[in-house]
Amino acid sequence: MKNTSIAKDRLGKWRKAKDTAANITITGGGLAVLGAILLIFFYLLYEILPLFQSAKLELAERYEIVQTGESKSAETLYLGMEEQAEIATRLDGSGHITFFRTSTGEIVDSKQLPVGEGVDSFGLNSEQQPLMALAGGAGVLLAQPNYKISYPNDQRLITPVVDYPYGEALIDIGIPESSGGLIDTIAVRDGEEELVLIGKVDNALYGMRFIKEEDFLTEETVLIEEQLALPIIDIDINWIAIGSDQQWLYLVSKDGSFRIINLVTAEIIDRGRLLDTGTVTDFRFLLGGISLLVANDQGEIVQWFMVREDGKPPRLQKIRSFSSSDAAVTKLVVEHRRKGFIALSAESALAIFHTTSSRLLLEKTVAEDNRKIATLAISPRANALLTLDDAGGYSFWSLENQHPEISWSSLWEKIWYESYPEPDFIWQSSASDNDFEEKYSFTPLAFGTLKAAFYAMLIAAPLAVCGAIYTAYFMTPGIRRKVKPLIELMEALPTVILGFLAGLWLAPFFERNLAGVFAIFILLPFGVLLFGFLWSRLPKPIRLRVPDGWHAILLIPVVIAIVSGCVAASGLLELWFFGGDMRAWLTYDLGVSYDQRNAMVVGVAMGFAVIPTIFSIAEDAIFSVPKSLSYGSLALGATPWQTLVGVVIPTASPGIFSALMIGMGRAVGETMIVLMATGNTPVMDVNIFEGMRTLAANIAVEIGETEVDSSHFRILFLAAFVLFLFTFVVNTAAEIVRQRLRKKYGSL
Incomplete structure (x- = not known):
């Protein structure tokens, strides 16, 4: 009987041990599954939370650049930076171009462009291809800042140069000598097959189309001139812009009136007003040369682009508007590789927007000591800003703005994308060109x-x-x-x-x-x-x-x-x-x-x-x-x-x-x-x-x-x-x- 009792006790203890082991194993397995699910959940959150972060802007350096002669007091026509945001470029109204280091203000190179007595008007092809049109007298000089990179002693060296892709001589755009005026507004649009230059003299438009052909013997590009027949315009022209496809010519006045000319047929195809109230303070293309950004003196920025509907002629359509404050917008700067832009107000406050997502990413005052910001530039990678105030002081800023194109509306709502006839739900994450507008609709x-x-x-x-x-x-x-x-x-x-x-x-x-x-x-x-x-x-x-x-x-x-x-x-x-x-x-x-x-x-x-x-x-x-x-x-x-x-x-x-x-x-x-x-x-x-x-x-x-x-x-x-x-x-x-x-x- 005693042995039987001992055997039963051992069997009971063994069964209890197995039950305990099974209980621990099953419970541990269940907890491990729950833990794995939680880890997946938090890892996904870790990867997606940066999508919805706002932009950050931090001051890196302030300095002044000592300049002499006409450059000291001349207006800044162009301010830009190269890819690495190490070298900046400034072009002033005297035709003087200066290259300097963004971190210290040290002048790297400086030269006078061959524009005669000065620059009467200035036009830029695009931020991505900064071909500058400088009107002097009755001709136009085309120049472009470039940056050559070399690695002597395994150290990166950036050497700025000025290229003249169409020669250093002034280009005639067909202005008759009898006009007797200066080109007060100039626009340029360069493409693979054609170059278009259009200028305004006393509210009269003159333009030239240069068709590019390759010489069979020398393999050099030859320009064939073609005079553009442009109609008489019934508004005061303050801004001129040429579309990226070189088909549309946009003319805008300060009161918001606009005219659009088809450069192929020389006909006015659309007219109207860009603003309901206020006056235009700045006007420029967004990345790609399709969308227009129009700013007014009431702090509003409006996006427009051409829309084609079946059976109807193309028309300029208001897409969306942005506003950060009631102060007048004095300057618009667009990003080089995304559909974002920066608006500078009269109070020296800048606001960073993205058009597709309709997001205001940052709003910050960037001036000190009662100075006013005269102009600013953004680096090609959108990771740095350079501002110039009215006293000649420069400020170099570090910018963090990684995912501006994402918002609730861009993911789940209808969006009016460029070149689409109406708002729609679109998923298209890539394209063949760099001007692509991301379409991330879920x-x-x-x-x-x-x-x-x-x-x-x-x-x-x-x-x-x-x-x-x-x-x-x-x-x-x-x-x-x-x-x-x-x-x-x-x-x-x-x-x-x-x-x-x-x-x-x-x-x-x-x-x-x-x-x-x-x-x-x-x-x-x-x-x-x-x-x-x-x-x-x-x-x-x-x-x-x-x-x-x-x-x-x-x-x-x-x-x-x-x-x-x-x-x-x-x-x-x-x-x-x-x-x-x-x-x-x-x-x-x-x-x-x-x-x-x-x-x-x-x-x-x-x-x-x-x-x-x-x-x-x-x-x-x-x-x-x-x-x-x-x-x-x-x-x-x-x-x-x-x-x-x-x-x-x-x-x-x-x-x-x-x-x-x-x-x-x-x-x-x-x-x-x-x-x-x-x-x-x-x-x-x-x-x-x-x-x-x-x-x-x-x-x-x-x-x-x-x-x-x-x-x-x-x-x-x-x-x-x-x-x-x-x-x-x-x-x-x-x-x-x-x-x-x-x-x-x-x-x-």
């Missing part, structure tokens, strides 16, 4: 995600749930033991294989047999019901030969026959009902576009992938309903169908609902099938024959191309965070509904 991606999940669930949910009901409730145990593992085995098939088959085989198959495919969707349910009706009308001895639970086997040849018949008759169906081409009938008669890789293909392929998940969970939930409930219902006189509808399904409803939610989560997060079986175009169209792009597929496509820590890189992490939140919200809602269903039907 709306078409979220729409595509829900569209793909909807069509996948539309196919998978009824098939999986109905299959689970039949397998768990009506099928015999012998067949169930074969069918259930076979369907669950489908889940092991890699989705990349499904995507490959959907893109290369299923999509072309649907396109070739479109009428037959739709006939399958229509005729298959009716064919199964008709077979069931005819089977019920057969003599009882014949029906009793098939054991209970084996009737589903009889449907296999029926389904195969209907599918094969519909595919075989697809050509005849198209000929009878759609004139021989259903795709053309959809396009031309119904106006419904058809892409080979579309939502229907995705729905079928993703439905095939989601069915095993929903089926397995739902079947287990239905099969787990206590048999005593079913037997009790049958004993009380209910039919099997009444028992199924009134007892089994309500009791299993929490599990069925969980299966549907997990299946939906699988469909939302699916990547490879959507990536390979759709056109992968981020469009918003409910058309089942159009493709889409989902958030998950977008991450997979673009994450390998993006620069680390760039705005694009962090936005892809934001897309992952949106998917994470969506899954979290859906799972939370599903758990709440499941608990309520369990509480409601748990008493059955």
Whole structure:
């Protein structure tokens, strides 16, 4: 007895140790899963929080540059910096250009440009290509500051030079000698094939187009002159600007009146006012030469650009406005590589804006000792500012403004992008030129995600749930033991294989047999019901030969026959009902576009992938309903169908609902099938024959191309965070509904 008692004690202690170990392991595993989820959550936050930070501006150095002669008192016409923000350039009204170090003010080089007695007017091609047009007398000098980089003794050396790409002689723009006036306003626009110069003398416009041709023998570029015929203008011209495509000429007066001339036809194509109130204080192009920025004396900046609508002539359209204070805006400076700009007010306060995101990123007063800021420049990388006050003092600033293009509106609202006829939801993260306006709208991606999940669930949910009901409730145990593992085995098939088959085989198959495919969707349910009706009308001895639970086997040849018949008759169906081409009938008669890789293909392929998940969970939930409930219902006189509808399904409803939610989560997060079986175009169209792009597929496509820590890189992490939140919200809602269903039907 004593040995038996000792053995029982040892066995009890061993069982307790195993229970404790199991409890610790399970609890630790659960906590580890929760910890991993939290780590993912916080890592995503760590990557995306910099997107919404404001700009920071810090003073690095203040100094003055001692200059003599006319340069000391001459007006600053141009102030700029090179790529590294180490060397700055100043051009004054006397035609003197000075290069100096931004950190100390040390003069590196200084020279007089060959413009005669001085500069009558000044024009700049663009901040990206700072070709300067200096009007002196009746001619124009074209000069451009450049910076040569060398590495003597492994030390970077920047040597500033002045280039004259079209020679040091003044260029004639066709001003007659009888005019007797000076060019008081000048504009230049240089392109790969043409150079356009337009000047104003006493409110009369004169211009010249220079067509560039390469000499066959010397391989030098030769300019062929072409005089521009410009109309007489009925407003006082204070600003002249030439569009980047050299087609539009913009003329603006101080009172806000504008005229737009088509340089090809020499006709005025649009006229009006840029401002409702106030007067214009500055006017310039945004990056790319498409958008115009107009500032007034009331602190408002308005963005305009040309809009083309179908069947209508192009017109100048007001897009959006910006304001930081009521003080007059005295200077606008645009960024070199982004759609951002800086507004300097009469109170020497600067405000940094971004047009696409409509964000005010920073507002700060940058003058001291009652000085006023006369002009400023921003570095090409937008990481430094240089200001010049009215007393000749320079201030060099460090600027941090990494992700200005992101805001709630740019991610989720309609945005009017440059060259688009109207506001729209657009995702386009890259382009072939450097003047590209980033389009980071999540709306078409979220729409595509829900569209793909909807069509996948539309196919998978009824098939999986109905299959689970039949397998768990009506099928015999012998067949169930074969069918259930076979369907669950489908889940092991890699989705990349499904995507490959959907893109290369299923999509072309649907396109070739479109009428037959739709006939399958229509005729298959009716064919199964008709077979069931005819089977019920057969003599009882014949029906009793098939054991209970084996009737589903009889449907296999029926389904195969209907599918094969519909595919075989697809050509005849198209000929009878759609004139021989259903795709053309959809396009031309119904106006419904058809892409080979579309939502229907995705729905079928993703439905095939989601069915095993929903089926397995739902079947287990239905099969787990206590048999005593079913037997009790049958004993009380209910039919099997009444028992199924009134007892089994309500009791299993929490599990069925969980299966549907997990299946939906699988469909939302699916990547490879959507990536390979759709056109992968981020469009918003409910058309089942159009493709889409989902958030998950977008991450997979673009994450390998993006620069680390760039705005694009962090936005892809934001897309992952949106998917994470969506899954979290859906799972939370599903758990709440499941608990309520369990509480409601748990008493059955």
